[in-house]
Amino acid sequence: MKRNKQNPDFVHIGRKLLKWYDSNARALPWRNTKQPYNIWISEIILQQTQVKQGLNHYLNFVERFPDVQALAAAETDEVLLYWKGMGYYSRALNLHKAAKQVVEDFNGNFPEKYEDILKLKGIGKYTAAAISSICFDEKIPAVDGNFYRVVSRLFADDFDISQSSAFKYFSELSMMMMPENKPGDFNQAVMDLGSEICRPKKPDCGSCPLNENCIAFQSGTVHKFPVKLKRTKTTDLFLKYYFVHHKNQFLLKQRADDFIWKKLYEFPDEVPVEFEQFVENSTVVKHKLTHKNLTIQIETVNLTDEVDFISLAKRNHFNVVDFSESKKKSFPKPLENFIDKWIQRPTEIK
Known part of the structure; x- marks a missing residue:
């Protein structure tokens, strides 16, 4: 209407x-x-x-x-x-x-x-x-969304938002x-x-100061508004990381200023082939962003004392941080959660 x-x-x-x-x-x-x-x-x-x-x-x-x-x-x-x-x-x-x-x-x-x-x-x-x-x-x-919802209900207006x-x-x-x-x-x-x-779900129409003016409320059609016919498509995205650590330190790098997670810190997305022998386990994490469904695979790489950890980082332009220092960095939420869980693990299985 x-x-x-x-x-x-x-x-x-x-x-x-x-x-x-x-x-x-x-x-x-x-x-x-x-x-x-x-x-x-x-x-x-x-x-x-x-x-x-x-x-x-x-x-x-x-x-x-x-x-x-x-x-x-x-x-x-x-x-x-x-x-x-x-x-x-x-x-x-x-x-x-x-x-x-x-x-x-x-x-x-x-x-x-x-x-x-x-x-x-x-x-x-x-x-x-x-x-x-x-x-x-x-x-x-x-x-904004509040205006669309309030105004469309007030006038029972079916204009597609x-x-x-x-x-x-x-x-x-x-x-x-x-x-x-x-x-x-x-x-x-x-x-x-x-x-x-005038909430999206379970609106408190009885307390609304405009309920006498609200056509949707008066006609019992509040749940029909606002009208949104077009649904935004979601895409699936796969990411792979390597959590490369040695004792209480690990490698990270900063993302570029494009695509998702701009300028946040992340783990390396590739490592030398010889590191495959140090891979301990693999973790798969599901995460949702606006219009994106992410599947994130994290390979845990536990380097031994024989590997020159600092030289490795310099050659590949990685940063080296310990777990306390990492708290001063901003990570994508799934990687931050991974780090937090790692910190909480018993020392003997790290």
Whole structure:
């Protein structure tokens, strides 16, 4: 059911939502400021991380990098280290690159306009809209999954959100509801409503401040929205590593800035043929990334004292670390789990 977007009464829904938000807004540290740097960091963290998991990460990150200048001046490895535990490390790399852009292209001043914010690395339409509306009162809806879900249910709108035109369609529809003042509060109200009440599964419609206006609720069709017809294909990927260790040290290398796991550390993916005699066992790990199913085989290579471990590393451009030093490196999650399990093994079987 498509709605007539010229209906001038839509804005009363936005006002009702703002009134609810005034009394029910979640108490979050980045809501105590309108500094664009803090809002930016929080929005990037929350892209793939729930609030309860991301809160401490946010606090630790902004304590170490309190402003864009501090972030721009940091080493990549340290930025990745402070991102550790949240995954999707490309977000941290893009933050670092964007911070350098702000310093170099905007004289260290975070851009205020939506179009300028969009120029920063890793910032898309949603994040640019969130920053510009919250920090600079630019009237623009921050359309994300919450918006799709809330708005499509409100109007029982069956517009397919997998279509490329969905962002523009729901942006226009949301704009009709957005009051002239407090655009940032409106966007955050939709975020809170979508996260806390209008959830993907088991929505709490009885507590929703808009249930009287919600066509899907009134017609008992909430479960049908939003409509998403196109499914993203997943691909299978096989990776093989060699965990080459000698006593309490092992070899690792840093990934390039392309494909998956950019700039993270990993084990060698090939070793000299003569190392086959030192292979102890093989471990297979399954891991899922967005749109990728990974099968990871890890061959454990236990080198003897006769092998010149350090020279081997230098010849093959590997790094040598001990287990305590490895905690200062950022690894893909399945490799980090492997290292943790190895550390916990009894000494006599290592």
